[in-house]
Amino acid sequence: MAKKAETVEEKLRALYDLQLIDSRIDEIRNMRGELPLEVEDLKDEVAGLTTRLEKLNNEVQTVDEQIKTKKNEIDSHKESIKKYTDQQKDVRNNREFNSLTKEIEYQTLEIELAEKHIKEFKANLEYKKNLISQTSEKLDLKSNHLKHKENELNGILTETEREEKALVIKSEEFSAIIEDRLLNAYTRIRNGVKNRLAVVSIERGASAGSFFTIPPQVQVEIAGRKKIMTDEHSGRILVDAALAAEEREKIDTIIKNLK
Known part of the structure; x- marks a missing residue:
């Protein structure tokens, strides 16, 4: 002692x-100043943007699937219209003809509704793709900034870490004699x-x-x-x-x- x-x-x-x-x-x-905190904040931002980007990409995939589903529905409705139109040629009375006409009208309305939904989905898709572009750009900027700050911090740590540890020991040694x-x-x-x-x-x-x-x-x-x-x-x-x-x-x- x-x-x-x-x-x-x-x-x-x-x-x-x-x-x-x-x-x-x-x-x-x-x-070092605020560098360690700045690096941690940037890491949190990058993680948040990465998660947001993944979520947006998943949402785009979902919307793409919704558009495909609606297009398949339209094809199905068109096939029904063709079938009912062909059946009208062989009807025996006006009641059957009118019934088929109503079916054709219904299928036509379903096509129009599906097309409206597709239009809405495409608008939503465009909006999300713009968000993806903006988020990707922001993520790139933040990632590059993080890399720069990490290099800066690592440079300072490499330069001073050994000296700091030795000084802390010296500080404890001098404290012990007081x-x-x-x-x-x-x-x-x-x-x-x-x-x-x-x-x-x-x-x-x-x-x-x-x-x-x-x-x-x-x-x-x-x-x-x-x-x-x-x-x-x-x-x-x-x-x-x-x-x-x-x-x-x-x-x-x-x-x-x-x-």
Whole structure:
């Protein structure tokens, strides 16, 4: 088990080292940004469009079958008309003739109704084929966009995944040597600020990223490294510039060796 930091200076160095490592992890994850979510959303869209396309193609097949059925019905009605017309030539009275005439009229109406249905089916078929064309075009665009985004994400992952995993281990190692009270404070401050900087150095008389000047006497105390000092405006833990420079050089070397 790693030895806990004992002196204030050791604690400050460990905290600043942890901040530098965690900031690099943040940087790597920010490089990915919204890409993983974007890729997942695109996958969902592609899956949805694929399902829609399959459904439309099945519907087109059904409509095609309906048209064939109606055409077969028309052929059947035409055969009936021919049969009844032929029978009219051999009728013995007007009653039989009129009965056959009604049958012919009925078959004719059935043909007209079937033709009307075919016309409606064809209009529906044309509409669905247009939808298929539009959906296919959209699917191609989304699929190409997904492929591009997956390649982009995979490129970033390939470039940074090994480094990130190693940095996470280093972060855990440095966390292990910091006492729980300080580590909890570090985590609380880090989670409470937008840039996730819980430990900052003094730059030009102010804490890094702040416009509020730190009084000279306080700067001397911070440089003395005898107690943990925080910025009264932001609550961040403060370290002196010399310590920060030394630790940045050390952590930069560690990070370079991880790549």
